[in-house]
Amino acid sequence: MSDALWSGLREHLDEQEVLEVLVLAGWYRTIAYVANGVRIEGEPWALALPGAPGV
Numbered sequence: 001m002s003d004a005l006w007s008g009l010r011e012h013l014d015e016q017e018v019l020e021v022l023v024l025a026g027w028y029r030t031i032a033y034v035a036n037g038v039r040i041e042g043e044p045w046a047l048a049l050p051g052a053p054g055v
Helices: 003-010 015-037
Strands: none
C-alpha cells in the first residue's frame, strides 16, 4: 500500500480501522482463492462479477 493511499484512508478512518480493512480484504482474497480452488459453485441467486468465467 502506498503512502498516499494510507494517508487518504487515514483522512476518513483511524489506524485501527485501516488495519481492519486490510485484514478484511486479505481474508476475502484468501477465501476466494480457496473457494475457486476447490471449485465451490456460486449460489444461483448471486450476481456474477464482470469478467468471471461464463459471464
